[in-house]
């Protein structure tokens with residue numbers, strides 16, 4: 001037996017509502033994955049994680065499916081994302097580089113001058 005749930009998502013570009021029928025098959029095939037969707041509001045592609053069962057789930061309205069990726073297939077997600085110019089978290093890599101640079105710069109030593117007052 002499979003269970004279905006309605007999932008609401010939003011386009012990251014324009015905020016258009018996207019309704020998804022998510023199908024789960026307890027004890028069934030491990031079909032974790034997601035889609036590359038094309039928003040029907042602004043026509044921009046974006047990544048939408050669905051989970052299992054990606055082969056059974058579908059978009060009700062708000063977007064059309066450009067590509068389906070399966071997280072259990074090596075390289076499947078990256079292949080689908082790269083095809084539509086959506087790279088895998090490039091912002092995180094940039095953030096890591098900035099942190100590494102900050103650590104290299106030396107500590108600023110501030111010497112506070114104690115003023116002795118005559119009593």
Ligand SMILES: [Zn+2]
Nearest residue numbers: 011014039042
């Ligand atoms: Zn949009």
